[in-house]
Structure formats: structure tokens, C-alpha cells
Amino acid sequence: MTPSFEGQDLFGCPSEDKFIMSTERDEQYSSLSAPEKSILCCAAPSSDESLLEVIDHPYCVDRYKQLEGGFEGFPEDSIPFCKCCAANGEFYSQKTADCSYLNPSFNETVKDIATNCDSAPCRDYSKGFEDHNDPQNKSVLNATSSYKDGSHEVEDEANESEAAADGDGVAADELPIYNICDDEFEVFDLRIIHRKNRTGFEESKDLPIVLNTVLAGRYYVTEYIGSAAFSKVVQAHDLQTGIDVCLKIIKNDKDFFDQSLDEIKLLKLVNKHDPADQHHILRLYDYFYHQERLFIVCELLRSNLYEFQKFNQESGGDAYFTFRRLQFIARQCLEALEFLHHLGIIHCDLKPENILMKSYKRCEIKVIDLGSSCFRSDNLCLYVQSRSYRAPEVMLGLSYDPKIDLWSLGCILAELWSGEVLFPNEAVVMILARMIGLFGPINTEMLLNGQETHKYFTEENDLYYMNEETDQMELIIPEETSLEDHLQVFDSGFVDFLSNLLEIDPERRPTAKEALAHPWFSQSYE
Template identity: 30%
Template sequence: KAKAPAPEAAAVAEPADPPAAASKPKAMFDLFADTDAVPDLPAAGEGVNRAGNDDTSDPEGFYQPRAGEMLDGRYSVQAVLGKGVFGTVVAALDTKAPAGEAEAPPGAPGDPSPPPASMPKVAIKIARANSLMEAAARKEAECINDLDEEIPQERERIIAVRSIFTHGRHLCIVLDLMYLNLRDFLKRFGTEGGKPVGLHIDAVRLYGRDLLMALNCLRRSGIFHGDIKPDNILVNHGMKGVKVADFGTACPVNDCTATPYVCSRYYRAPEIILGGSYGHPADMWSVGCTLYELYTGQILFQGETNNHMLKLFMALQGRFPNKLIKVAQFAERHFDETFAFLETSVDPVSKKAVTKRVADIRSLIDLKALLRVDECKPEEKGKVLQLASLLDSCLALDPAQRPTPEQALLHPLVKFGRRAEVKQ
């Protein structure tokens, strides 16, 4: 199987220009779910310094940026990077940062020329001008700032809040500026001939280790992220590491309440769907889904509904243990009193919901087959088998059987023995 290059190779290979499209591509840096492309900034002109004025907002409360506008007397707005429900993200030059304080882009493929080292770029998340969005943004910033810093190497795998300030009626959060989220990274480096093939196994190992280190920091901090997926994992400019971002749905693990719609559906753990107790193991389920996607370029579970997701889970991992169904608040939506699965679908003719009782549930597919282990190069086969092993443990239907991040970091796939191996 042909694979996209590992990070080291990708950093020096200029990718082919993407095909022309009718619309502008999605923004490279996305702290919001499902952002849309946004228009170019208007040129700087009168009223560029608008701090404290009400004309910073459109009728829906979104910040209206202008190129060269100064925020907090320090940050010069350069471009809009993303826009979503909660607000807008812009790239800005930090005109007062000491040299070397923040990472400046090294001219990675597709990036603009880097600013001088004394003026590093940052990302600024600007909340919409309403009390609900401001409160959500403030809660997110506080969650990030309160993370445990006992192990700096793990804390560094999570996006950092550099400062918080108010501009007009908008709460602004200054963050690290990264290169791409993993969703867009896969589109750029994980395709061949327009088809998804995923990343090199060594890239998956490296990024997987960083992701697990970030989750170990969250576990020590007592924080459940609740939305681990490629969109919320950001690649640095050297392409040699990632950081976890977007804490909009994060909460203390003790505050997790039963709801079947926490987390994006394709990465949603079964205990969430069933209404069981959930927390850090649910994030580990999302890690398994994400690592599979990084290696194959394919989404593992593409269910159209929660019920369909459960069917796909069982096709891979077999039937649910009865003990999990017994304690789940929403079990009756998906299983009967004999623990038979109630498969729901829409009749193509009547368009009405149809329920079918399925008593004989068994695993129909195999992770090794999905990873196409038999087609691997000999020198990569052992690592891909290790990936299959780690995925199988992360995707255990019983959350109690999944490894903690600390345990997963001891797995041979992501346990690098020497510094030279990490560099390689």
C-alpha cells in the first residue's frame, strides 16, 4: 500500500497545487467545529483602531476584522482563519513579543512568508458579542489555564492560552498559531491520485504519542475533553508534533452528565450513546477512531444515527456485555429485555421508521483486514500490527477494559526507546 510521507519527508516535499475550486478552501486553523471559509479582510483604512467601539460587530455579533487593525494595542490582524458558531479566529502579529517567544512559521508549503522572529504570529479566538458565547469562551480559556503542569512535556501537547482581553464587546483569547489541523493535513499529505491513503505509520506513531501525552495531562487534571477528532488536533509548523485544541465541550470529569450527543458522532464512545457513566475512557475511544483515520485516511465508524453507530461497533467488536446494557439509561432505545439489538432504519418506500430485532450478533470484520496488514511493506508490517493491537484496546466496548493514556504510552507502537528513534 502506498502511503503519504512521514513528517520529515513531507516537510521538504512541496505538494502539488490543489485543483482549482469554485470556492475558497477551508481555513487552515480551526478551533471551531464545522467552520466555513470566510472572505478576505477589507483593506486597512479609517477606523482601523476601533477598540471600545460598537462597530466591531455585525448584526449577529460576529467580530468584523480589518487588515492591520490593532487589538489590545499589541496584535496586528493579518487574516481570518476560521468562523463558526462561537465566533471568529484571526491570525495576528504580536508586535510586542520578545524575540523567540512564539514559534514562527518556517515557510512550510502553502504558508505565507514568516514574520520577523521579533514579531511572531498568534491566533486570536474572538467570541461573538453576546453573553452566552462570551461565557463559553471564558470557560474554555479557564479550563485550559487550569490544566496540570507537573509534566511540562505533556502540558506542551495542549494548546496554550497566551492572554485574554476585551476588544469592543468581544472577549478575545490569544493562542498558539499552528500549521494545520489533522483533517486538513490528511487532505494535503494523506491522499494519492485524489484518493485517501492516510499517513506513513511513523507519522501515526509520532502524532499518536503526542495525543496520548496530551490526554494523560487531561486525566491528571480531571478534565474530559469530549471532542477528540482530527479537526481538533493541530500540527506544528515543522510537522513533527501535534497539540490538542478546542476545549469548548470540555468539563471536569465529575460533571459529566448522561446525554447521547456528547462528542462528534463518528468519534462518540458507546457508553455515551447508551447513557452510561463516561469520562476519560470515552476520550480514549475517540483516540482509537482518530489513529485509525490517520493511518487509513478513512473514517472508521460512519454511522448515520446513534443506533447505526452501535451496529457498526458490534460488527467490529462483537456484542455488548449484558452488564453494560443493564446499567445504561438509554438502553431501551437500542436493546430489548433479552438484550437483543433493536436495529432501526427507514423504509425506502414508506419512509417510516422500521425496527428489526437482531438476536444473533457477531463480529463480521477484523481490524487487521481493515488496516490491510497483508499488503504492508515488510519493514512496516510489525508497526502496523502494533497499531492494530493498540486500536483494539482503545475500542473495547467496555470502557473499563480500555487503557488509560498512561498505560497506552507504554504500548510498543508509541514507546520510543531512544532520542535518536524519536528524531527519526
């Protein structure tokens, strides 16, 4: 059972929980428009823009064979704008009457394909479409079938097939036939929400965040939280469910859009395998495309560990991150990592900013931001993790596994105790020098196999850097110290636990499951 720390929860007031990017938030407030309508009528449609139009569009994503099952579909939506509007029965839905679809029905498409294919292989292929209701013949193309009472947009597949069959010098029986395997792909639907009688194009590429307005006919914006490299984050009130949520608005950029689709895919997978919300990972509520942007709707949490520690230090109160609380934070993080790693997912960007407080009094946290995460079976990127929390094997260009997340957690816990970043964001070679000074030399095998070793080590395995002013190579002598002296901590159990997480050799570093069994978790603190 999660502990309840004695005393009043000094941070219980919602208005006092928002420590995230407070300076930036204040600047945003100065330019925000004042509300002109009440929350009940802000969502009321104008005479020329009566209703929102919702279109479902299927997205195909790779399925990794080690994972079981698919993604859950969306629940049916019937969303009132507000009380006064609901009284008139106005809503938007996913039904055919509320959406326009530009293409022939699925069955007509199948019929055209079958007509244009005379060969036996083509007949067999088209039969697979006709039997799409047979569970034995399911394929990724099932995404083009109707979704509840509506239909997906399909870009004239029949005409494309006909054109291909009648192409120059290409007979129908010469076309390649592919067996579409249900184990290779997954499909999830992306709702596209437009104003009725309006295209989806916006006058400006910048989406202004205006307080006390309603987005997508459902989310009433109440507070600006902050921004990141590719998104803005606001707090909103869900007019359908009546709860406060976090709305992540992705910037209008193709790369950001693709990365966010990956995050949605992973969050759906994680939430599906954790229906009871027991593994301390962010909950995904909704996602959709609106005003040329992807929106991700998640549970609303409190400040991240970086901002909260900064607030705690500046307020001059008692230190929040005691050994007892560090135990509970470490345990929850390890349980989250063990769960992710069991699903074959590497977080790849664990840092204080990506761990958010859920309850200050009970010291509950949630791990967020799977936008940089990957599967173990992916083609792993050479550069992952924020530099101050980057594992040595990643710096050296070695192959890596989920244990890089354990290294990041060790850096985070050391920082929470000392109040200072363990490896400041300096040049990589300087971080390597500090690692060696704290934990000893990097073993020769790692240096020999690293793709990036030559950038930081000589052939004699000495650290060096190029002096830009003199264009000369200069050697770096690491300053020897210990974790106890550096952190000014003399709790042997905590130091041993950190030393395990911060093992330079990944082969000797524990897994999340092994780290949970460390004796430090049995140590009692008052």
C-alpha cells in the same frame, strides 16, 4: 527527543501552512476591505478616540478540591500602538489614570458594612474584610480589592448590604452568615477594553473581520483562518510582543460566552501546571472583552489533522501518515491525555479537527479546544463527543470517565491510516451495529445499566430501528468483519494497539498511561 524526519520540510512556508477551511477563507477574502494604512499607523488613534480604556472585572469560578493552587494573574500591560505612536509615549495601561471606576473604594465599602452591622457575627464578618491582607483571612471577595494601580468595578455592595439590613422586618442579626471558604472558589480577572469616551455598545451584532486593521489597539489582523459554531478565528500580529498569534473571536451569545470562560479557566490551569510546554496542549497567551465579544489569544499552529490529511490525499504525493509518524502522533496525544486526566480533566471532544500540526518535519502536534471539556467531579453531561468519535458507554447513557478520550484516539488513528472515518456520521444505531460487527457484542451489564439502551436494543438485546415510512420496528443484523480487513492493515502490533484503545467495555480499556506502555511503541519502522 522529538525526531527530525529526513528531507526538506515541504510545508515550511507560512503561506502554505493554512489548509484550514480554505474554501470558506477564500470566500471571506472576497469581501474583506483593502488596507488603507501601513502596519505602523493602523493602530494610531484618531482625534476623537484617543486611547483605549481598560477595566478589570473579576470572575468567580468553582474550584475543585482535588486541584492545587489558583490561577496566575495578568502581567502588567503597557502596550504601544505602533512605532510612530510609541515615539509620542501613547499607550494604554491598567493604571487608575487610564480607567474610570464608578464605585466607592474597597475600604469605604468595608467601612459602610461594618457601620450597618451591630451584631457580633456581623462584626466578625466585616473584620474579615478589614483583614483582607492577612493570608489567613483570604476569601473570594478579595477580588474587589485593587488590582495593581487600579480598582475593580464593584456594584455598590455597601448600599446593597445597607438595604438588606434595613429590609422589611429583617434585623441585621437575623441575616444568614456564610463562611466563605477559599477552597471552594477561584477568581480570575477579565480585562474589558473600551474606546475612550465611548460606551461598549456596537451598532451591529456582527463584527466584521477586516484585514490589516488593529483590534483592541494591539492585534494587527493578517489572515482569516476559519470559523466554528460559536467563533471566528484569525491570524494576527501582536504589536506588543512582535509574534504572530491566533485570535479566537467568540460570537455575541451568552451560552457561547460562558462556554468560552470555561475554556479559559481550563487552559489557565493546564498552562500553569505545564510551564515548560512539554505536554502538547495549546498555550493561552491572553484574553479580554472588546466590542461586545470575548477574545481568546493563543499560540499560532498549522493545519488540523483532518484538513492536512485531505490536502495530502488530494495533492497526490506520498502518504504522510506512515506507521512511524503515527507512532509519534499517538505518543504525543497520549502524553497530552495523561496530563489532562492527571489534572482530573476529560477532553470530551478529541477528533482530527482538534489536533493541530506544530511542525510537519518533526511531526509535532498540539491538542486544542477544551471548550467541551469537563472535570471528573462535574455533573457529567449525557451527550458529549462528536458522534463518529463517541465511546459506546456514552451512546448507551452510562457513566463515563477519561477513558472515553482513549476510544476517540483509536478512531482517529484508524482514520489517519486508512483515510476514511472508521464510524461515519450516521444514526447512532448504525454506528453501534458497526461497532458490534468489528469488535463483538456489547456485554449484558452495559446494556442493562444504560439509560439510552432502550432506544437501540430490544428486551432480547437485538439492535433495532423504527422505519419512519412504515412506523414499524425493524431489526438490524451487524455485518461481521475484522479491524485488519476493514482497515486493510496487517501490522499486528498496530492492530493490537488499536484494538486495545477500541475496547467496547471501558473497564477493559487502558488508561492513557497504560496505553503508553504498549509494545507497539517499541516497534521500529524505517
